[in-house]
Amino acid sequence: MDVITTHINADFDCLGSMVAAKKLYPHAKVIFPGSQEKNVRDFLRQVDFSFECETPKNIDIHEITRLIIVDTKQASRIGDLAAIIDKPYLKIHLYDHHPSSQKDFEAELEIVEDTGATTTIFVRLLRNQGIQLTPMEATVLALGIYEDTGSLTFTSTREADLNAVAYLLSQGADLSMVSEFMTREMTPIQVRLLHDLMQSKRELMIEGVPIIIAQVSSKRYIGDAAYIVHKWIEMENLDVVFVLIRMDTKVHLIARSRSATVNVGKIAEELGGGGHAYAASASIKDMTLIQAEENLVHTLYKHIQEAHTAERMMSAPVLAVEQDKTIRDTKNLLDGYTVNTLLVLDEHQRPLGYITRQIVQRAIFHGLENECVQEYMLTDVKTVTPSTPFSEIELLMIQRPQKILPVVNEDEQAIGVITKNDILKVLQEYTLEKWAYHSDTERAHTRNLRRLMDERLPEHVVTLLRDIGDLGDELGYAVYVVGGFVRDLILRAEENLDVDVVIEGDGIRFAKALSKRWGARVRIHRKFCTAVVIFPDGFKIDVATARTEHYEYPAAMPIITLGSIRLDLLRRDFTVNALAIRLNRRSFGKVYDYFGGQRDLKEKIIRVLHSLSFVEDPTRAFRAIRFEQRFHFRIDSFTLNLIKNAVKKGFISKLSGKRVFNELYIIFSEPNQIGVLERMAELRVLQAVNPNLPPIDEMRRLFRNIRGVMAWYELLYREEPVEEWILYFLGFIDKLHDQQAKEFCEYLKITNHVMQKVQAARNGYKLIERPLYEKLPDLQNSDIYHVFHHLPIETILFWMAKTRQEFVKKAVSTYLSKLRDVKPEISGNDLIALGLRPGPLFQKLLVQVLDARLNGEVATKDQELELVKRLVLTVESPGKS
Numbered sequence: 001m002d003v004i005t006t007h008i009n010a011d012f013d014c015l016g017s018m019v020a021a022k023k024l025y026p027h028a029k030v031i032f033p034g035s036q037e038k039n040v041r042d043f044l045r046q047v048d049f050s051f052e053c054e055t056p057k058n059i060d061i062h063e064i065t066r067l068i069i070v071d072t073k074q075a076s077r078i079g080d081l082a083a084i085i086d087k088p089y090l091k092i093h094l095y096d097h098h099p100s101s102q103k104d105f106e107a108e109l110e111i112v113e114d115t116g117a118t119t120t121i122f123v124r125l126l127r128n129q130g131i132q133l134t135p136m137e138a139t140v141l142a143l144g145i146y147e148d149t150g151s152l153t154f155t156s157t158r159e160a161d162l163n164a165v166a167y168l169l170s171q172g173a174d175l176s177m178v179s180e181f182m183t184r185e186m187t188p189i190q191v192r193l194l195h196d197l198m199q200s201k202r203e204l205m206i207e208g209v210p211i212i213i214a215q216v217s218s219k220r221y222i223g224d225a226a227y228i229v230h231k232w233i234e235m236e237n238l239d240v241v242f243v244l245i246r247m248d249t250k251v252h253l254i255a256r257s258r259s260a261t262v263n264v265g266k267i268a269e270e271l272g273g274g275g276h277a278y279a280a281s282a283s284i285k286d287m288t289l290i291q292a293e294e295n296l297v298h299t300l301y302k303h304i305q306e307a308h309t310a311e312r313m314m315s316a317p318v319l320a321v322e323q324d325k326t327i328r329d330t331k332n333l334l335d336g337y338t339v340n341t342l343l344v345l346d347e348h349q350r351p352l353g354y355i356t357r358q359i360v361q362r363a364i365f366h367g368l369e370n371e372c373v374q375e376y377m378l379t380d381v382k383t384v385t386p387s388t389p390f391s392e393i394e395l396l397m398i399q400r401p402q403k404i405l406p407v408v409n410e411d412e413q414a415i416g417v418i419t420k421n422d423i424l425k426v427l428q429e430y431t432l433e434k435w436a437y438h439s440d441t442e443r444a445h446t447r448n449l450r451r452l453m454d455e456r457l458p459e460h461v462v463t464l465l466r467d468i469g470d471l472g473d474e475l476g477y478a479v480y481v482v483g484g485f486v487r488d489l490i491l492r493a494e495e496n497l498d499v500d501v502v503i504e505g506d507g508i509r510f511a512k513a514l515s516k517r518w519g520a521r522v523r524i525h526r527k528f529c530t531a532v533v534i535f536p537d538g539f540k541i542d543v544a545t546a547r548t549e550h551y552e553y554p555a556a557m558p559i560i561t562l563g564s565i566r567l568d569l570l571r572r573d574f575t576v577n578a579l580a581i582r583l584n585r586r587s588f589g590k591v592y593d594y595f596g597g598q599r600d601l602k603e604k605i606i607r608v609l610h611s612l613s614f615v616e617d618p619t620r621a622f623r624a625i626r627f628e629q630r631f632h633f634r635i636d637s638f639t640l641n642l643i644k645n646a647v648k649k650g651f652i653s654k655l656s657g658k659r660v661f662n663e664l665y666i667i668f669s670e671p672n673q674i675g676v677l678e679r680m681a682e683l684r685v686l687q688a689v690n691p692n693l694p695p696i697d698e699m700r701r702l703f704r705n706i707r708g709v710m711a712w713y714e715l716l717y718r719e720e721p722v723e724e725w726i727l728y729f730l731g732f733i734d735k736l737h738d739q740q741a742k743e744f745c746e747y748l749k750i751t752n753h754v755m756q757k758v759q760a761a762r763n764g765y766k767l768i769e770r771p772l773y774e775k776l777p778d779l780q781n782s783d784i785y786h787v788f789h790h791l792p793i794e795t796i797l798f799w800m801a802k803t804r805q806e807f808v809k810k811a812v813s814t815y816l817s818k819l820r821d822v823k824p825e826i827s828g829n830d831l832i833a834l835g836l837r838p839g840p841l842f843q844k845l846l847v848q849v850l851d852a853r854l855n856g857e858v859a860t861k862d863q864e865l866e867l868v869k870r871l872v873l874t875v876e877s878p879g880k881s
Contacts, residue, residue: 002027003059004068007077008034012181013117015040016144017070017095019051020122023131025068029054033079038224043143043181049136056080066091071118073104074274095121098276101269116154116161119144123164135172142173146182150230155258156278190228193218197232197243204297206304209259213296215244215289217596222247226281229254240264242300244284244292249638251292253282262304270299286611288638290575290595310393311386313423314407314416320345323352323374327363330355330373341403341419344377349413351406353377383408386415397423447598449489449581450589456489461497464518464541468501469583471514477505480565480580480592487576490591490601491631499541502568502580507531507545514543544568566594573620574627574639575600575607604632608639614646618655621646621685622663629675643683652688657747660689664748668725668732674703677732690744694735702731705801713797716817726754726794727801730761734802738762757792764799767791772811779811781819782851788815824849825861826868834868845871 004021006014010032018030030053036044044051061084073096075082084090085105094107097115113121119141126133133141145165149157152165169175186194196216204211222228222245229243233256240262243254253271255264256279263277271292273282284292320343321330333342340357355377363369363376382396383406396405397420407416453462465481472479480502488496503510508524511531515522521534529545546568569578569592580592591598600607606624608614614621621643628635635643646652667676674696680686681696706727713722733741741762745755760767768787775783788796788811800812826849828842836842845868852858858867 001029001059001063002066002068003064003081004028004030004070005033005078005081006070007072007074008079010034010036010040010071011144012037012040012043012140012147013119013144014071015043016117016119016141017122019137019140020119020126021068021070021095022051023126023133023137024122024129028066028068029059031056031059031081033081037227039181039227047136047177049140051140062087065089066093068093068095069107070095070122071098072096073098073107073110073112074101075105076103097121098274099265101265101274103269103274113160114158116152116157117145117148119148120158120161120164123167124160127167133168133171135174138168138171138173139177142168142175142178143181146178151182154278156276186228186231189218189220189222190224193222193225193228193245194232197228198236204300206300209240209262209304211240211242211262211300212238213242213244213293215246215293215596217246217289217599220247225252226254229256242267242296244289244296246289246292249285249641251284251287251289253280253284253292253296255280255282262300267296267299267303270303271295288607288609288611290570290609291611309386309390310384310388310405310407310416310418313390313393314386314418315422318343318345318406318414318417320351320414321355321373322347323372323377325373326370327360327373327376328369331357331360331364331369334360343404343406343414343417344373345414348411350411351381351383351408351414353379353381354402354404356403378402381406383412383414384418385409393418394423447591447593448589449591452489452492453581453589456492456495458497461499464539465499465583466585466588467517468514468541469585469588471510471517472503472505472584475505475510475513477503477510478565479503479510479583481583482569482580483572483577486579486581486591487597487601489581490579490598493631497539501541501543501583502546502565503543504546504565507543511543514541565592569594570609572609573613573617573623575609576605576627576633578609604634606633606635606639608642611638611642614642615649615651618646618651619659619663621652621683622667622680625679625683625685626663626667626670626676629672629679630670640683643685647684647688650688652685658749661748661750664689664729664732665725668728673728674700690736692736692740692744693732698735699731702734702802703728706731706798709797709801713816718816718820720793722793722797723754723757726757727798729754730758730794730798731801733758734762757794760791760795761798764795764802768796768799769803769805769808772808773805776807779807781814781854781856784811784815785819785822785850785854788812788820819854822850822854824853824864826864830861830865831868834865834872836872 002025004018004025006018015036022028022030030051032053033056043049056079061081064084067081067084067090069078069092072078073094075085078085085092092105092107093109094111095118096112097118097120098112100112111121111125115121123141123145142165145161145168146152149161152161165173193216197214200216201212201214204213225243225245229241232238233241239258241256242264245252245254253268253273255268255275257264257277264280265275265277268275268280268282271282271284273280275281284295287295319333319339321333323344323346325333330342334340334357342355343351344353344355346352352374355373359376359378363371368376381402384393384396386407386409388407393405397418403419405418406414407418409415453465457465469479481499482502483500485496485499488494507529508526508531511522511524511533514520515533518533518535520536523532523534525531531543533541533543535541546565565580569580572578575595575597577597578595579597582588582590582592595609596607606628608620608624610616624635624639624643627633667673670676677686677699678696686693686696710722710724710727733744736744741758745758750758768791771787772779772784796812796816800809803809824846826846828838828846831842831845832838848871849858849864849867852867853864858864
């Protein structure tokens with residue numbers, strides 16, 4: 001069976017090519033492997049054009065013996081038909097006008113020509129074979145050529161395209177119909193897309209080439225997105241445009257170029273797609289919109305910015321030592337040059353290796369100062385030529401541990417060296433230029449929250465933030481407040497005064513200056529480039545140097561390196577937390593939102609920043625669920641899949657107990673603990689923490705009771721603080737066996753202080769319920785008091801929530817509301833005044849007085865004294881009544 005097909009989301013060039021192919025292969029069946037663009041669907045629905053197509057489900061693809069493919073040569077673009085593309089029995093005839101790429105499949109017959117449209121190739125073939133066309137067929141083919149050449153205006157248009165259109169006109173092609181379907185009205189969704197593109201556009205200048213990048217996100221599929229991009233280019237006369245559109249779980253790239261410098265086909269190919277030098281596309285999986293843009297920009301620089309060659313980067317002349325010099329001579333050279341590494345050359349100035357200051361110092365320590373340097377130099381050295389591009393140099397320096405990279409000429413002589421500092425200089429230029437369109441321009445950052453800050457924040461906090469900005473101006477630093485503070489301010493959520501300040505500069509120096517300015521204390525953490533400023537009234541501000549981080553292995557603690565505010569925000573967990581507000585005087589209140597955090601706040605979405613986010617830090621899975629429940633947001637599908645994968649791959653289980661405990665502590669401090677735990681159980685995160693934990697249904701009643709008990713306790717208005725999270729933690733582990741609970745607490749690194757409360761609560765039946773039961777029915781207030789008096793308040797409240805016995809609940813209620821603060825009015829001094837000597841009797845008497853007061857037998861101090869006198873007489877005269 002012969003089948004004619006094309007790529008999914010077929011356009012008019014596909015339709016025209018398939019119609020023409022049917023003329024060449026009259027017995028072949030025609031199949032669209034997927035959807036068609038909207039204008040093609042409209043044409044087929046509105047125009048009386050008899051073109052028989054089979055649906056893929058009506059054909060057994062394994063019966064196909066010859067596949068005629070038009071307008072593509074990549075298996076990833078032909079849908080389910082790709083399953084048979086490598087079958088040995090299948091013959092493939094290919095017709096296409098796209099440039100070749102490594103992803104192309106092989107064909108028995110391959111006709112690929114440099115034309116503006118694949119249809120043009122078929123027009124030539126039909127004309128050469130004398131095959132006539134009907135006027136409607138000629139019109140369809142003309143539509144294919146006009147669409148793919150932009151009505152013969154694209155730079156890709158060739159003479160063959162013009163000749164093909166002329167021939168089609170001679171065959172009766174109707175240009176009025178062509179014009180009707182080339183001119184389309186946009187749907188409301190497309191208008192919204194056009195608006196979003198125009199609002200989100202950012203200009204990137206690379207080697208003098210202006211490049212526009214825009215990104216949008218849509219919950220639903222947007223048809224004919226390429227047409228909207230084309231309209232936008234026409235409206236604003238843009239030269240190079242890259243549009244990233246997230247639809248469902250994929251990011252779709254649409255690229256257009258009118259510049260000979262930028263081959264969008266090559267760039268799209270590296271991103272998993274393909275196309276022409278002037279028009280290309282790609283479908284990017286397993287990346288967030290932010291990561292896709294990062295990857296795109298990196299690829300752009302790789303293809304365009306190859307002006308950074310070794311010759312431009314290298315340091316010259318070469319600082320080197322000859323191979324026969326001694327270790328002592330080498331040390332003198334290192335000291336003289338004030339460098340840490342020297343190249344070692346032979347007599348022909350060719351590099352043999354290199355030696356570092358550390359090796360020289362250790363050699364001298366071992367008494368080897370008179371040995372030749374070649375005996376101890378590092379010899380595994382790669383070299384580059386003057387024309388080696390930066391991308392290759394960067395890869396070499398990352399992949400290999402060598403300190404310097406020699407640059408050699410045709411004779412292998414060293415003419416320069418490249419150090420890691422040279423790499424950093426280029427990367428700094430790269431970063432500054434790359435993100436220029438993200439920086440301080442009003443176009444990139446238009447929202448200002450100055451008024452909202454004045455409305456929502458306490459006056460002293462606003463004053464402090466303004467002063468922090470002024471201090472930044474004095475020190476020459478850009479200063480930002482970041483993270484949850486900004487998120488909650490925009491949400492107008494409950495007041496959040498956890499202020500995290502990020503400095504583009506020396507954060508520790510800034511913290512010291514701020515503490516001196518306000519008479520505050522400062523705690524410094526040099527390892528993480530952070531500090532905490534503690535003001536006289538106890539208010540705290542965290543200060544950090546803008547930094548980035550990387551992880552050596554899954555679930556590891558991060559390794560910190562300095563960076564910009566954008567890189568600092570990029571290391572955070574979710575878009576809604578990657579927001580910053582500038583505090584410097586001229587920009588006070590300006591929002592910095594590089595990753596769509598404000599949009600996600602508006603749409604109530606928790607969206608991860610990186611696809612490896614939960615691999616590098618699995619605790620972010622806890623946070624995603626916690627934020628989702630706290631704010632009544634939803635975790636987007638991509639992030640949800642990443643959480644499930646982190647559980648499946650065991651990354652949650654690799655977390656240290658201390659880190660898990662920190663997350664559980666925050667969860668049990670949330671207002672909706674059970675909602676968080678239910679979601680964790682649904683996503684199997686809870687089971688990854690501890691597979692012995694019971695089903696959520698068994699926790700729900702206890703958590704509900706704890707909430708009720710705490711509400712009751714708060715109405716007592718007692719000043720005694722309660723660590724409420726402990727009650728929920730006790731409910732969390734209540735169904736574990738004692739050994740399981742002990743092992744889990746040890747894993748979590750529970751403190752002794754908390755462990756004592758845990759043990760007391762888990763022994764509640766022995767310590768509370770049974771002693772009370774044994775006193776029934778003659779249970780007195782003094783009995784109740786002595787059961788509860790030495791127990792932590794958390795243990796008492798937990799058991800009130802856990803027990804099903806009403807007499808226990810009443811006893812707790814009586815104790816906390818009436819008995820807990822009862823004390824005798826008399827003291828040891830009163831007993832001494834009665835002539836008693838201090839000793840064991842004192843304590844016994846005071847306890848008996850307390851019991852009498854608890855049971856209502858005495859009510860005044862005089863009554864207590866009379867009771868003591870009677871008790872003393874009883875002790876002195878045991879035989880008397």
